Amino acid sequence: MNSDNNWTALVTDFWPEFIASSWGKEFVAGGFGGIAGIISGYPLDTLRIRQQQSVSGSAFKIFRNIIANDGPVGLYRGMSAPFASITFQSAAVFQIYAVLSRAFTSSSTQSNSDPPSYKAVAIGGFGTGALQSFFLTPVELVKIRLQLQTSTQQPISSSSSHKGPLSVAKSIYKTEGLRGIYRGLTITMLRDAPAHAVYFWTYECMxxxxxxxxxxxxxxxxxxxxxxxxxxxxxxWIFCYPLDVLKTRIQAPTQRLSPxxxxxxxxxSKSVGEEGYRVLWRGLETAVARAFVVNGAIFSAYGLTLRCLFSNGSN
Known part of the structure; x- marks a missing residue:
């Protein structure tokens, strides 16, 4: 009983103090930014994933097929996987970035009130992308499996069709173990580390x-x-897109027991050999459109929430 009371006291004491701090405000603002991003851009994300895995790559044709076979809800298939985790993920990304960018800023040339240097921004973004890969890989694996599943596909077994993210995750872990859950970790890290350096550096410059x-x-x-x-x-996205295409293909479901x-x-080698180098840029136009909408929403929501929290904290 005492341990329960101690735990309750720890939680009730920690969160108000954490949210009142600069770190806590950045964490909460990042969470709201992530929610805004996933809501605004998920249909375009589904089209991007389908394009990367298809032969034709026509966004309009894929969109028409999704609506005809699955209805509008097909554009949101698999959204519960990233939505359930996006608040924490985005919050953690912005918090880690804030810490790393400050840590790599030389204190001898800048005061605590100055913004991080552009060099520190790029290094902090690189480290943030690398660290978030460990959390993002399983989430995107499950999301991609659901996005590539259609109501008209003919599964080879009853376990090949899933109703939600937990069903997919359990199936992968049962058949492939922890290694299967983290399939695509290397390519995710190769994509996200440099991409986040470009991402935060571009935002700060612009x-x-x-x-x-x-x-x-x-x-x-x-x-x-x-x-x-x-x-x-x-x-x-333009910087990392070929790696994203390869990641989608590596994490896509297969009807064979082995990858x-x-x-x-x-x-x-196989993708380029079968479909040419153009396959590495398939779906880029959809990804670019989605990227502008999603990341505009993320930073707008992040900045607005941060200003509200600091304004309330100063009153």
Missing amino acids: REQFQPGCRSSGQERFSTALVAGGLAGVAS RYKGIVDCL
Whole structure:
């Protein structure tokens, strides 16, 4: 009984103090940013995944088939997997980035009130992308399996068709173990580490270009965050897109007991050999459109929430 009371006291004491701190505010704001991003861009994400795995790659044809076979709900298939985790994931990403970018900023040249240097921003983004891969890989694996599943597919067994993320995760763990849950970890890390460096560096540069001095004041306009965030998303996706195509193919479901590809090099060789180098850019236009919408929403929601929290904290 005492241990329960101690645990309750720890929780009730910790969270108010944590949210009142700078770290807590950044964590909460990141969570709201992630929610805004997943709601605004998930249908386009489904189209991107289908394009990367298809032969034709036509976004309109894929969209029409999804609506005809599954209805509008087909565009949101698998959303519960990232939505259930996106609040924590996005919150953790922004928090880790804030800590790392400050840590890599030279204290001898900047005061505590100055924004992180652009070099520190890039290094902090790189480290953030690498660390989040360990959490993101299983989530995206489950999401991709659900997004590529259609109501008209003919499964080879009753366990091949799943109703939700837990069903997919249990099936993967049962047949492939923990290694199967983390299939695609290497390619996810290779994609996300440099992409996040480009992502945060572009955002910081663009917001300062659009509204000089906003990095120091932290008071950028809504339109500044929206456009700078959108451009940051576009830049990072263009930079890493071929790796994302390979990741989708490596993590895609297969009707064979063994994986279709032995690794990243094998996936690249077979994909290019069968479909040419254009396959590495298939679905890019959908990804770019989604990136602008999603990341504009993420940074706008993040900045707005952060300003509200700091404003309330100062009253």
